[in-house]
Amino acid sequence: MFIKHSRLDRVILMLNSTFLILAVLMVVLPLIYVVIASFMDPSVLLSQGLSFNISDWSLEGYKKILTNPAMIRGFGNAVFYAASFAILTVMVSICAGYALSDDRLKGRSLFMTLFLITMFFGGGLVPTYLLVKNLGLLNTVWAVIIPGAVNVWNIILSRTFFKGVPKELREAANVDGASEMKIFLSIVLPLSKPIIFVLALYAFVGQWNSYFDAMIYLDNPSLHPLQLVLRSILIQNQVDPSMISDQLAMAEMKKLSEIIKYAAIVVSSLPLLVMYPFFQKYFEKGVMVGSLK
Amino acid sequence: MLAPAVILTLIFKYGPMYGAIIAFKDFSPIKGIMGSEWVGFYNFEKFLSSPNFTVIFMNTLKLSLFGLILGFPVPILLALMLNQVRRAGVKKNIQLLLYAPNFISVVVVVGMLFIFLSPTGPINQLFNLFTDEPIMFMSRPEYFRWIYILSDIWTGAGWASIIYVAALANVDPELHNAANLDGANLLQRIRHIDLPTIRPIMAIVFILAAGNIMSIGFEKAYLMQTATNLPTAEIIPTYVYKIGLQAGDYAYSSAVGLFNSVINVILLVTVNFIVKKLNEGEGLY
Numbered sequence: 082m083f084i085k086h087s088r089l090d091r092v093i094l095m096l097n098s099t100f101l102i103l104a105v106l107m108v109v110l111p112l113i114y115v116v117i118a119s120f121m122d123p124s125v126l127l128s129q130g131l132s133f134n135i136s137d138w139s140l141e142g143y144k145k146i147l148t149n150p151a152m153i154r155g156f157g158n159a160v161f162y163a164a165s166f167a168i169l170t171v172m173v174s175i176c177a178g179y180a181l182s183d184d185r186l187k188g189r190s191l192f193m194t195l196f197l198i199t200m201f202f203g204g205g206l207v208p209t210y211l212l213v214k215n216l217g218l219l220n221t222v223w224a225v226i227i228p229g230a231v232n233v234w235n236i237i238l239s240r241t242f243f244k245g246v247p248k249e250l251r252e253a254a255n256v257d258g259a260s261e262m263k264i265f266l267s268i269v270l271p272l273s274k275p276i277i278f279v280l281a282l283y284a285f286v287g288q289w290n291s292y293f294d295a296m297i298y299l300d301n302p303s304l305h306p307l308q309l310v311l312r313s314i315l316i317q318n319q320v321d322p323s324m325i326s327d328q329l330a331m332a333e334m335k336k337l338s339e340i341i342k343y344a345a346i347v348v349s350s351l352p353l354l355v356m357y358p359f360f361q362k363y364f365e366k367g368v369m370v371g372s373l374k
Numbered sequence: 375m376l377a378p379a380v381i382l383t384l385i386f387k388y389g390p391m392y393g394a395i396i397a398f399k400d401f402s403p404i405k406g407i408m409g410s411e412w413v414g415f416y417n418f419e420k421f422l423s424s425p426n427f428t429v430i431f432m433n434t435l436k437l438s439l440f441g442l443i444l445g446f447p448v449p450i451l452l453a454l455m456l457n458q459v460r461r462a463g464v465k466k467n468i469q470l471l472l473y474a475p476n477f478i479s480v481v482v483v484v485g486m487l488f489i490f491l492s493p494t495g496p497i498n499q500l501f502n503l504f505t506d507e508p509i510m511f512m513s514r515p516e517y518f519r520w521i522y523i524l525s526d527i528w529t530g531a532g533w534a535s536i537i538y539v540a541a542l543a544n545v546d547p548e549l550h551n552a553a554n555l556d557g558a559n560l561l562q563r564i565r566h567i568d569l570p571t572i573r574p575i576m577a578i579v580f581i582l583a584a585g586n587i588m589s590i591g592f593e594k595a596y597l598m599q600t601a602t603n604l605p606t607a608e609i610i611p612t613y614v615y616k617i618g619l620q621a622g623d624y625a626y627s628s629a630v631g632l633f634n635s636v637i638n639v640i641l642l643v644t645v646n647f648i649v650k651k652l653n654e655g656e657g658l659y
Contacts, residue, residue: 090560097458104452105471108532111486112474114496130499177379192376199383201639204390205631206592206611207618211396212389231382265375290479293593297619308481315485316597342489346482353477358470368536 119143119343123336141337142344152345154303155310159289162225162306167284170230171277177231178239179265182246196233206297213298224298225288225306235280238367242276243269279367282360286353307349314345397632401625410625417629426613434609434634437595438587441523446580448531450572453538454564469539472532483529484597487521488512512598515606522598537579541572577649584645586638610634 086094117131122139125132132138146152180186181193203209209228218224246269254264270277292308299305313319318338357364397417399410421427452472459465475483490497491511498508511517545567553563592611599607610630618627 085554087559093560094458097455101455101459101468104455104532105468108475108528109471111490111528114490115486127494130496173378173382176375180376186376192380195380196383199387201642202391202635203387204392204394205628205635206614207624207628207631208390208393208396209386210619211624212386212393227382228386231379231386236379286477290477290481291593292479292481297615308479311479311481311485312597315481316488339489342485346485350478350482354474357474357477361470361473364473365536365540368533369540 115343115346119340119347121340121343123333123340127336127339139340142340143348145337145341146344146348151302151305151310152307152348155305155307156349158304159307162222162295163285163288165222166226166230166288167281169226170232170235170284171280173230174232174235174239174280175270175273175277177236178241179243179269181236181240182243196231196236200233210297219298220301220304222304225294229294232284235284238280239273239276242273246272275363275366279363282363283367289353311345311349315342394628394632396625397629399625413625417626418633420626421630421633426608429605430608430610430613433606434590434611435587437519437522437609438590440519441526441590442583442587444523445527445531446583448527449534450538450576452531452535453542453572454568456535456539457542457568458560469532469536472535474532475529476533478529480593481597483525484594487525487598491521513600513602515603518598518603518606522594526594534579537575538572541575542568545571581642581646581649584641587641 114131117133118126119142120138120140121132122137123141125137181189186192213219213224213228218227250268251264254268259268290308292306292312295304295306295309296312299309396410398412398414400413400416401410456465456468459468489495492498493508493510497511501509509517511521549567550563553567558566590609590611592615595607595609596612596615599612611634614627614631614634617623617630
């Protein structure tokens with residue numbers, strides 16, 4: 082780079098850095114606040130706010146949240162839903178994308194249109210709910226996993242990916258006498274690890290963070306995923322009475338329920354926030370491939 | 375191999391579209407969708423003539439439109455700013471931090487809003503330095519849209535900037551050198567080199583966003599609603615949920631939902647047409 086910066090340029094660059102630092106602070110400060118607050122002694126937090134004095138800290142919130150049966154069950158359910166959803170949606174999208182990438186498939190554009198229409202137009206909430214109900218899926222894990230499994234975006238992503246796999250590879254295997262199934266399983270699939278990984282990552286995170294399908298389809302609390310448990314703690318203010326013993330006075334209870342909220346946020350968000358930097362490049366790859374249409 | 379996707383699409387995407395005819399019926403659960411009486415556009419007329427209509431329709435439109443106007447430029451600005459950071463390591467770390475909120479669930483984001491903005495929360499503690507009266511952020515209708523939109527930007531703007539950052543990385547440095555030699559300052563170079571580079575992407579992102587103006591998400595608005603902020607917080611999707619699944623008025627609720635979808639498609643087509651005109655023939659399709 083040979084760019085010479087004029088004085089005006091330098092002023093702009095300085096402003097630029099300032100604004101970027103501000104942006105980062107705005108993003109990060111609330112998170113830091115939550116983490117510190119979660120370690121505070123409840124009564125200190127309510128009376129004087131954050132304190133950096135170790136003696137004002139306590140693990141009370143974490144003790145309550147990590148021993149809460151609803152949280153533990155919700156965590157387990159969330160892992161199960163997210164993992165099975167990711168597996169199913171990857172299988173469906175990869176298969177469809179592979180088929181659509183093959184020129185020999187008749188009526189490809191017809192199928193693409195069939196999928197694309199659903200991106201812009203849908204039947205709506207109530208008809209979808211009635212359908213799931215009539216299929217007998219209400220209050221079963223399937224209601225959360227199956228209806229969203231076909232994702233047009235994923236199909237387009239995997240089709241684009243497979244189009245980039247050299248045709249010669251398949252043809253050579255064909256000449257060697259490999260069947261279509263064998264070509265797919267032993268040649269194409271091993272090459273598709275990146276796309277499988279990207280799709281699975283997106284599906285897992287999406288399902289992990291969602292609450293809506295579970296809210297409308299699952300009445301039974303023992304099936305509820307983490308996000309629904311969090312909703313009742315964070316938003317509906319229903320801290321499980323078993324978390325706070327009855328002898329405690331109302332005021333104590335209120336303090337404790339505050340700290341439980343902070344701990345719940347940390348416990349539920351930390352796994353993803355810790356993991357995502359390691360997968361950042363894959364997430365970015367997903368966004369980039371997606372933007373190519 | 376295509377079969378699973380096609381079958382699932384037919385059942386779970388086209389099934390509900392067929393089911394949407396319930397909007398034209400006087401639905402009775404005993405008779406089923408087919409057996410119920412046809413009532414034509416009765417349910418639509420009922421919605422359009424109800425006093426709720428204008429309020430809910432305008433709430434949906436405003437929330438989305440203001441969200442687009444305020445939210446659309448932020449990722450672009452972030453990307454242009456990030457593009458000026460010369461050291462790759464520093465840039466990566468800033469990006470890492472800016473993306474983080476994208477991985478926080480909507481339940482937690484709204485939960486944080488309730489905690490931070492509560493009458494005794496940190497924001498009000500700050501404001502207490504100036505005034506004694508705590509501000510009831512979450513229960514006042516006049517704050518709902520601001521909180522919704524600003525928190526949306528907080529969550530998503532960093533992530534949304536990825537695509538612009540990548541496009542800017544492809545700009546040939548020679549262009550900047552040449553412009554610099556010709557005496558162009560930083561702002562001029564951004565305006566004449568960087569911005570034209572990302573313009574096609576801006577157009578596509580804008581069309582997609584504008585096409586979704588009426589399909590603003592249910593998830594966050596529903597969580598943010600309180601008993602008293604409903605005058606601005608009730609939007610079509612939450613209304614559909616409440617009258618449909620909570621109150622059980624299936625036919626009426628489906629009609630409202632269908633009305634919304636149709637407006638959406640019309641919007642998408644219109645915006646695409648306009649952007650195509652402005653953007654030298656380049657649209658989404």
